[in-house]
Amino acid sequence: MQPEHIRASDADRDKVAERLREALAEGRLSPVEHEERLDTLYRAKTLGELAPIVEDLPSPGYDYASMERRSTTPSGMEVLGSEARDLAGQSKGAENLVAVFGGCERKGRWLVEPRTNVSVLCGGVNLDLREAVLSQHEVTVQVAVIMGGVEIIVPHGVRVINNTSAILGGTDLHGTDQVTDPNAPVVRLTGTCMLGGVDIKAKDPKRRKKKR
Numbered sequence: 652m653q654p655e656h657i658r659a660s661d662a663d664r665d666k667v668a669e670r671l672r673e674a675l676a677e678g679r680l681s682p683v684e685h686e687e688r689l690d691t692l693y694r695a696k697t698l699g700e701l702a703p704i705v706e707d708l709p710s711p712g713y714d715y716a717s718m719e720r721r722s723t724t725p726s727g728m729e730v731l732g733s734e735a736r737d738l739a740g741q742s743k744g745a746e747n748l749v750a751v752f753g754g755c756e757r758k759g760r761w762l763v764e765p766r767t768n769v770s771v772l773c774g775g776v777n778l779d780l781r782e783a784v785l786s787q788h789e790v791t792v793q794v795a796v797i798m799g800g801v802e803i804i805v806p807h808g809v810r811v812i813n814n815t816s817a818i819l820g821g822t823d824l825h826g827t828d829q830v831t832d833p834n835a836p837v838v839r840l841t842g843t844c845m846l847g848g849v850d851i852k853a854k855d856p857k858r859r860k861k862k863r
Contacts, residue, residue, distance in 0.1 A: 657698045658808030658835075660856060667692050667701050674708050696808075697834075742786040750774030750799065760784070767792045771799035771847065779804045781856045785836055794842035794849055796820065801849045803838070810835040811851050820844035826853035 668689065675685040688704050695701050745766040748755050751774055758779035765786050769776050771794070778792070781804060794801055794815060805811060811827040821844065840849065 658806065659695055659698050659701055663698065663701060664692055664695070667704055670705050670708060674705075679708060748776055748778075750776050758782075762786055763790050765790055769794045769796075769801055769842075771796045771801060773797070774799045776801045777804075778802070780809070780838070781806045781854065789837040789839060791839045791841060794840065794844065796842070796844040796847035796849065798846045800847055803840075803849070803851045804854050805838060805851065806856055807853045808835055809853070810837045812837060812839045813851075814839060814841045815849060816843050817848075818843065818845045820847045822849040822851070824851045827851055 671680065671685055671688055671692070674680045675682065680688070692701070692704055695704070742762060742764055744764060745768065746764045747768045747770070748757070749770045751770075751772045754775045754777070756777045756779075758777070760782050761784070763780060763783050763785050767778075767790070769778075769792060776799075778801070792803065803811075805827060807826070809827065811824055813822050813824060815822045822840065840851070
């Protein structure tokens with residue numbers, strides 16, 4: 652996944668807007684230029700489209716030109732600096748998740764291998780990818796579900812391709828089938844569901860609570 656192709660979050664846009672306000676107050680931008688850049692900002696969909704808006708402005712805490720966040724907390728499947736590279740460097744190629752009469756969960760900051768094998772028998776597996784790091788642009792999740800369920804949460808802007816088959820079961824996609832951007836990260840689903848199901852939902856990244 653190339654950093655410039657990552658979908659921009661509301662927090663990313665807020666930081667750019669704040670920098671533009673500072674530039675206006677400092678006299679670096681005229682009111683007309685400020686309005687023009689704000690208009691471009693709110694039409695931007697990826698980090699690559701945010702970068703040119705402030706590339707000619709000094710930024711004390713955020714290097715938009717290289718897409719590396721220096722002083723804020725990562726979230727929302729962003730590929731950010733050395734942390735994400737180090738995590739991706741730990742890839743083993745595949746991960747096996749098993750839930751037999753029980754449950755298994757992956758959430759927070761975790762590495763999604765190129766292939767994740769999910770086996771469920773009378774149990775459940777929850778995969779939250781909103782803060783995850785993809786080991787590559789397209790990853791595959793293969794499921795084998797018998798009398799159980801798999802729930803997968805992805806951030807908005809991730810393309811989900813469903814190639815599963817079902818026997819008295821099914822796979823439901825909510826809010827992910829409208830993504831057509833060819834540069835969007837891809838999660839490909841394969842495998843079989845028998846008397847069970849797979850539920851995929853697109854949700855906004857979790858908002859972190861501010862410490863008082």
